[in-house]
Amino acid sequence: MTDGKHKVSAAWLEDKPPRRQQPLSREQIVRGAVEYLEQHGLEELSMRKLAAHLGTAATSLYWHVVTKDQLFDLVLDEIFGEVCLPEEDGExxxxxxxxxxxxxxxxxxxxxxxxxxxxxxxxxxxxxxxxxxxxxxxxxxxxxxxxxxxxxxxxxxxxxxxxxxxxxxxxxxxxxxxxxxxxxxxxxxxxxxxxxxxxxxxxxxxxxxxxxxxxxxxxxxxxxxxxxxxxxxxxxx
Structure with a gap:
């Protein structure tokens, strides 16, 4: 589940606290990105299009997510969060x-x-x-x-x-x-x-x-x- 050619961003370690009157949290941005990707595809995603999808300005996204690569890392980790780990049964x-x-x-x-x-x-x-x-x-x-x-x-x-x-x-x-x-x-x-x-x-x-x-x-x-x-x-x- 790894690819040595991709630059690791460690995006999940870099979240910033919300600014006063910040309209969106990083969690909302990531979930919105998941929705957008599944509706429109990887090639169509841009920070500008995602901002429009979320009803905000692109600058609101950059406070939490600096690049599209970083956003992809966060999206992938969000999806893996839905994997339910089975109880270890001894086998x-x-x-x-x-x-x-x-x-x-x-x-x-x-x-x-x-x-x-x-x-x-x-x-x-x-x-x-x-x-x-x-x-x-x-x-x-x-x-x-x-x-x-x-x-x-x-x-x-x-x-x-x-x-x-x-x-x-x-x-x-x-x-x-x-x-x-x-x-x-x-x-x-x-x-x-x-x-x-x-x-x-x-x-x-x-x-x-x-x-x-x-x-x-x-x-x-x-x-x-x-x-x-x-x-x-x-x-x-």
């Missing part, structure tokens, strides 16, 4: 499974924030509690300490990357499309698959129906179970 790999399902569900609710999670460090206090929980589960499992960074990155990258792929795939159903109804893109894909010569692509034609209708949550669980099975096998060596 570390089961704890890992449950917390990654939690991360997936939260990021799936916020597609634009999911894009942020793949492009910058998650070092805010809310995100770090998730990192701490995950590392703690790996340590409790007895996994070799020198290999934990690899195991952690594998699990985190699988979870965040899986969310991004799922969200891209959902474009085929169109925004707000009722279950079972396809968008024009999905109809085009179906027509394309049906037109393929079975003798040339027999495996794809044979399995295309299953590939198109595979349930995202079941597919994620399938892959995560196998990642954790690999970790379990390492522990038994």
């Amino acid at each position: 570390p790999l089961e704890d890992l499974r449950r917390v990654m399902h939690q991360v997936r569900r939260v990021l799936s609710r916020y597609p634009e924030a999911a894009r942020l999670a793949a492009s910058r460090p998650t070092l805010g206090p809310r995100a770090l509690r998730v990192v701490e929980y995950t590392l703690g589960a790996l340590l409790r499992s007895g996994y070799p300490e020198e290999s934990i960074a690899h195991a952690y990155n594998l699990i985190a990258d699988y979870t965040i990357g899986g969310v991004l792929v799922e969200l891209s795939r959902k474009r085929l159903t169109g925004p707000g499309a009722p279950p079972g109804e396809s968008s024009e893109d999905a109809d085009t894909m179906r027509s394309f698959v049906e037109s393929l010569p079975g003798e040339k692509f027999p495996n794809f034609v044979r399995l295309s129906g299953l590939l198109v209708t595979a349930n995202d949550e079941e597919s994620f669980a399938f892959g995560l179970d196998r990642l954790l099975a690999g970790i379990s096998n390492d522990l038994e060596k």
Whole structure:
């Protein structure tokens, strides 16, 4: 959940007390940014547009948030605050499974924030509690300490990357499309698959129906179970 290329701002350590008659708190600004991102997308966000969305002047934002990068860091940490950490039940790999399902569900609710999670460090206090929980589960499992960074990155990258792929795939159903109804893109894909010569692509034609209708949550669980099975096998060596 980190990217060494991104400059760490530690925005969560730099909040200023409200000025007299300051119209907005930093918490209100961050929640407003979350709303704006999910309505309009990352590329559309600017401090000026966010200020208009919040009904204030851009100067009111700069008292609490100096740059857009800093705002993105705060937004990402806000989203990770919605991850509910499971109670430790004595089985570390089961704890890992449950917390990654939690991360997936939260990021799936916020597609634009999911894009942020793949492009910058998650070092805010809310995100770090998730990192701490995950590392703690790996340590409790007895996994070799020198290999934990690899195991952690594998699990985190699988979870965040899986969310991004799922969200891209959902474009085929169109925004707000009722279950079972396809968008024009999905109809085009179906027509394309049906037109393929079975003798040339027999495996794809044979399995295309299953590939198109595979349930995202079941597919994620399938892959995560196998990642954790690999970790379990390492522990038994």
